[in-house]
Structure formats: structure tokens, C-alpha cells
Amino acid sequence: DGGITQSPKYLFRKEGQNVTLSCEQNLNHDAMYWYRQDPGQGLRLIYYSQIVNDFQKGDIAEGYSVSREKKESFPLTVTSAQKNPTAFYLCASSWVGQATYEQYFGPGTRLTVT
Amino acid sequence: SQQGEEDPQALSIQEGENATMNCSYKTSINNLQWYRQNSGRGLVHLILIRSNEREKHSGRLRVTLDTSKKSSSLLITASRAADTASYFCASIYSGAGSYQLTFGKGTKLSVIP
Numbered sequence: 001d002g003g004i005t006q007s008p009k010y011l012f013r014k015e016g017q018n019v020t021l022s023c024e025q026n027l028n029h030d031a032m033y034w035y036r037q038d039p040g041q042g043l044r045l046i047y048y049s050q051i052v053n054d055f056q057k058g059d060i061a062e063g064y065s066v067s068r069e070k071k072e073s074f075p076l077t078v079t080s081a082q083k084n085p086t087a088f089y090l091c092a093s094s095w096v097g098q099a100t101y102e103q104y105f106g107p108g109t110r111l112t113v114t
Numbered sequence: 115s116q117q118g119e120e121d122p123q124a125l126s127i128q129e130g131e132n133a134t135m136n137c138s139y140k141t142s143i144n145n146l147q148w149y150r151q152n153s154g155r156g157l158v159h160l161i162l163i164r165s166n167e168r169e170k171h172s173g174r175l176r177v178t179l180d181t182s183k184k185s186s187s188l189l190i191t192a193s194r195a196a197d198t199a200s201y202f203c204a205s206i207y208s209g210a211g212s213y214q215l216t217f218g219k220g221t222k223l224s225v226i227p
Binding site: 004033035040041042043044045088090092101102103104105106107108110 | 120123145147149154155156157158159162202204206208215216217218219220
């Protein structure tokens, strides 16, 4: 069963703690993406990676970090430097090179920091 | 911000009516895509229109693209209660080693049975 998975679905953390969100895909996609979604704001790109061991900052990368050690995995760490981390986080993946970049999304992780 | 804009932000219609959502974007594009998001879930790709196309159909969906106005519209015909969701456009530009994908803020559609 192919797809993209995110875990956990809900995550609660205390302010000042780093937290890592998981994203795994078995679609053999080259590119993976992290988005943040706030009410009324749509999706904003945090980081993306088009190849293993390489990634690029998106529009709102400050306070976040990523790694891409395996093609299948693209974990996102929300650091204590992120001033307003409570949000819905979406991971996506796509093919590269077809100039379509149709994205396949995971179910999302809702992070609440108090 | 490079985000595009959808219009309207929210739309409420009766089942059976048509729903039209508009999207504007800011830069040159290779293609434009529309996605659907049910509440609290991930996005699902609906339809893609390339920059050299003006109109595309898929089932009850009709998408138009006007590159001179940097705008697109999504029409859902004969709406159903199950169409209730948020709809997002995403403009894609890629070339010369660069890549940019920008989502709009979405239109929240409510279809009343």
C-alpha cells in the first residue's frame, strides 16, 4: 500500500523543547516537502529536498531544521527558536524532472506547544 | 509574501448548484494545480493545467487559466454535500535550476444538503 505517512497525528510539547515530526514515503519520490498551515493562512513552505543529503529553505525556515539521510524519510525538527510553533504540519512528496511537481500529502501532524 | 490569493475565502451553496472559485498568482508559471483538503486532513491533488492550456475538464471539475491576468478558476458542477472542503490552488515554476511552488490561502466551500 503506497503512500506517505506522518506520525504522530497529535503532538503536545512544553515551550522550550525541541520536537521532531516524522515523515515517511514509499512512493519512490525524489522530492519531499514540509509545510505549515495556520487558520486562514493556507500552506507555507518550510523546507524541501529534491535529493538525498540536500535540502533547501522555504519561505519560513527560521526555527526549523530537517535532514534527508534516506530517500524515504524527511524528518522535521521544530526547535525552541521557533516563536510560534503551534500549527498543523503537512509533509508531501513528488517526482522531480517531470515539470509537474504534483504533490502527494500525508495526513498531517497537529502540534500544540504550551 | 509570494502567496497567491483565492477568492472568495468562503462559499456556501445548496446541493446541486455550481461552485466557482478563483485564484490569482504573482509570477510566471509552468503549471497550476488545484487541491482539496477535508477538515483536519492532508491535501489531495484534483487537477493540473499547464501554462499553454486555457481550459481543462475532469469529471465535474472545470479549470480555466488566463496567464495574461495571472488567474485561474475552478468550477465544480452539480455540487454534492461530499464536496464540502477547502480548495487550494498551487502555482508551479521550475527552470534554470530553480523551483518555486506557491499555495494560495484557499476557499472554504460548504455544500448544504
